[in-house]
Amino acid sequence: MNHQDHINDLHKKLDLLLKKQEAFSKEVAELQNELKLLKAYEKQQPVEKKTLVEEPTFKDTISTNAENRKGLFRDTYHRGLGGVCSGLGNYFGMNRYVVRFLWILLSLFFGLGFFLYIILWMAVPKSKTTSHNPIKEPIKIPAQKPLKISNELEKFIGENLINKIGIAILIIGVAIGAKYSIENDLISPLTRIILGYLLGLGLLGLSIKLKATYENFSAVLVSGSMAIFYFLTYAAYSYYELIPQLITFALMVIFTVFTVIAALQYNKQIIAHIGLVGAYAVPFLLSDNSGNTYVLFSYMAIINTGILVLAFKKYWKPLYYVSFVLTWLIYVSWFVFSYIKTDDFTTALTFASIFFILFYITFLVYKLIKKESFETLDIILLLTNSFVFYGLGFVILNDHETGHQLLGLFTLCNAMLHFIVSVVIFKLKLADKNLYYLIAGLVLVFITMAIPVQLDGHWVTLLWVGEAALLFWIGRTKQVPIYEYLSYPLMALATLSLYQDWTHIYIDYYLFDGSEKITPLLNSHFFNTVLFIAGFGFIHYLQNHNVYKTAILSKKKWSKWLSIVVSAIIISTVYFGFFFEIRHYFNSLYQESILTINQYERYSNGDILNFKTIWLLIYSMVFVSALSMINIKRIKNKFLGHLNLGLNGLVVLAFLFSGLYMLSELRESYLNEIPSKYYQISSFHIIIRYISFVFLAITLLVSYKYLQASFIKLTHKTLFGVLLQITAIWILSSELINLMDLSGSIQSHKLGLSISWGLYALFLIVLGIWKKKKYLRIGAIALFSLTLIKLFFYDIVHLETLSKTVVFVSLGILLLIISFLYNKFKNSISDDVED
The missing domain is CATH 1.20.5 (Single alpha-helices involved in coiled-coils or other helix-helix interfaces)
Structure with missing residues (x-):
């Protein structure tokens, strides 16, 4: 290296x-x-x-x-209003509904619940907190125990609750001190007002100073100061007349605006509520009974616009709800107690329209811009707003000379408004489809109502049935159970409303004064009935269509009972709809037939009432026969079959007891010469008898068809045979009396009946032996026994000797023949096996 x-x-x-x-x-x-x-x-x-x-x-x-x-927070997820009761329930481990019930008791019996709720709403924070972004490299810190509940409760009371109670006590103390000074003249009125304003300004200044470090406490002080300003200004104007009305009005508007600004600055909805209540209270506190409703409603419209904009901007929907309730409550109260149609027609209709459109737009803005999901409360608000406006508008126009003729146009205008909204939502795909379906349904409801409304129909019934059909349609086609649930009470309301309409329209002849003459079937009342049937027919179609299944739990049992109830309503409405038209027609004829001969003589054509009963019975037989054939050929429902057979039997018995008597009355009228002097008596009095016999035979025939139907599975058919034989002997006896009366015989109830009953008993014996029907033979013996009782206790007293001879000989021969037949066919009779 x-x-x-x-x-x-x-x-x-x-x-x-x-x-x-x-x-x-x-x-x-x-x-x-x-x-x-x-x-x-x-x-x-x-x-x-x-x-x-x-x-x-x-x-x-x-x-x-x-x-x-586990702290004390307002549970906004399960809230009813502010989430206070739900939060207390979570905190103490109690059911929130129990807490709400206890809170209601506290409000009702001690008067503290409402004020305490408002204080807690302001003081207690929401359960949702703001999240913070952690640093990238986590560190290790010791886990800590949760704080004890007692420490949390102490903190809540010390930091939040005490200041609310304190401000309330302070205001009460000021009021008590002011009252004492007033009663003892310690302070002049001007000084009292000035001191009060100084106190309010002091609280306001303190709240501004503390806002940065104690925001919740500062918000409470602001609320208290604004409350003091409101009531001091009112006292200065109302009690002491220190401030003119115009200046007082301007001051209160300033206080309202300031309260709204404070609500925005503090982001506290409760402060906005105080401003809202104060704003609505201003015109009533300052009212001088001048009756200037135009100014009042203009002021309310402006306040509503501002409040609703605030509610939308901060997403404070309770402000929208409170504004909605207060506005319509004030309007309806004025309309009920102060409305004068000659002076207030334009004002009433104009501002009802403004309020309706204002709340409608606000509702749509929440749904279309905020993209809210569609809930039950939305249905209630939309329907309430629509029908409160329509009901008020209907009453306003109906009481006006010209407006009365525009009810149909007013209804169509409502339909057109909803139609425009539904088209915009559909074309631009702005909202939940359920909202579109509901508004589109409102279009159909108002269009349907327009025709009978213009014809003076009872629109309330159509309103209920239209809503019921609409909600049921949405619930089934879109699988939304809440809509289907809401439709059920509306079905009941519609049915009760229709029956109530019938009791007011189709009255009996002794109450009918002839003032309302209606054309049978071609009148608005019957058209209402037709539309009602159409609405329930639509519901029945959806109920039984395989594509539209219910989303309700335990749907099989529920669907079965719903189908039965809806079917029963449709069948009964169809029957009574025509029934009352026929009855009302004859009642009208009866009233028109009344003749006054002189001061002491008055005649009426009672035959019309007899004809009414006969035609109603004929109609009933036609109805049950048609229902029988429809069920046998198409529906084939076992339950309907048993019910239908019972109805057939009731109609037959009604004809035997009542119909035959009315036919005999018509015969007596035909034979009597007195009524013919004033009224036309024709052979139809007799012909109607045989017309009714034809329909009676048809009813018995379709009942026999039921016995042969496989779906009904009747194993014991004796009851029908008994009813058939009773009907036959009853009709034969009535016809014998009819023929003998027409021929002038005076012994139709004696000689003729006894012999005819004996012959028919012989016929039953022969038929019973031939068909091996034991009940026929027993019936024949019973009929013969009745004939013998009549012979010895009635006929023998009133008949002449020759007639007695004929009756006794005839019945004796018949008895011998019957005995011979029993002896001859005794072996086959002993081997009978009943069906």
């Missing part, structure tokens, strides 16, 4: 040592830095565990420590 090589080697070794020294110095610096951090940490809390864990920097540990331990 030469001299130069040796020098180069020394340089390399020197460079290596320098690099090692640099690395060593860096490591020493890091160890010194870590030692300083550990010493600083030990000053706050001693190390209790030796286990080392990987953590971010000490600064980040301190910032996230409050979030990791």
